[in-house]
C-alpha cells in the first residue's frame with residue numbers, strides 16, 4: 001500500500017505571487033514541486049537556489065526540487081541545503097550518481113531519479129536502491145502545459161512491477177500533463193506521486209483541484225491510500241511526511 005500524493009508544480013503558479021500560490025494549496029498538497037531549469041539541459045530557466053530558500057520560508061509544505069540542469073553533480077546538494085526535502089536529478093545529466101546521491105542525503109534530503117520519456121529505466125536497475133523516488137516524465141521536460149504522453153503508460157506499469165517484485169522502497173512519480181482526464185490512467189498503471197501544475201494553479205480553487213485529483217486516483221487504484229494525516233498537520237522533518245501507509 002502507498003499514499004496517493006499530489007504535488008502542485010510551482011512552474012504553473014503566478015510568478016509575481018508565489019507565496020500566495022503556495023498558501024493556496026497549504027494543507028491540501030502533500031508536497032510542492034519546484035522545477036529548476038538552467039537553459040542548458042532544457043530550453044527554459046526557473047527557480048534559483050535563492051528562490052528555493054524564499055519559498056521554504058513561506059510554506060510548511062515540503063519542497064520537491066526537480067533539477068533539469070546540466071550539472072546536477074555540482075549543484076544538487078545546494079538545493080538540499082536550501083531546505084528542499086527531496087532533490088531529484090536527471091539520469092541523462094548526472095555523471096557520478098553514487099557521489100551525488102550521497103551528497104544530497106548528507107545534506108538531509110531524500111533523493112529522486114528522473115528519466116525522460118525515451119530513457120529506459122532498465123539502464124539504472126543497479127542504482128535504484130540509492131533513491132527514494134523514481135520520476136517518469138510524461139512530457140519532454142522544459143515547459144508546463146504540455147499534453148500527457150499516453151505512450152509512457154506501459155513504462156509506468158513496468159516500473160511498478162519492478163518496484164514491487166524487487167521490494168524497492170521507491171515512490172513512483174510522474175510529471176507532465178496530469179489532470180482530471182489523465183490522473184486515473186496513471187494511478188491505475190501504478191503511480192503514487194502525481195505532479196500537477198496547470199491542473200492545479202489553472203483552477204479557480206487550487207486547493208480543491210488537489211483534493212479532486214487525489215480522490216480520482218484513490219477511486220481507481222485500490223493499492224493507494226489517503227494521507228494518514230492531513231498534510232496541514234505535518235512539517236518538514238516529520239517522519240510521517242508522505243510516508244507510505
Ligand SMILES: O=C(CO)[C@H](O)[C@H](O)COP(=O)(O)O
Pocket residue numbers: 009011012033035066068139140141142143144145146175176177178195196197198199
Ligand atoms: O517538470 C516540469 C516541466 O518540465 C513541470 O513539473 C511540468 O511542467 C508540470 O506542469 P503541467 O502539470 O502543467 O504539465
Ligand SMILES: [Fe+2]
Pocket residue numbers: 009033034035066175195
Ligand atoms: Fe517537474
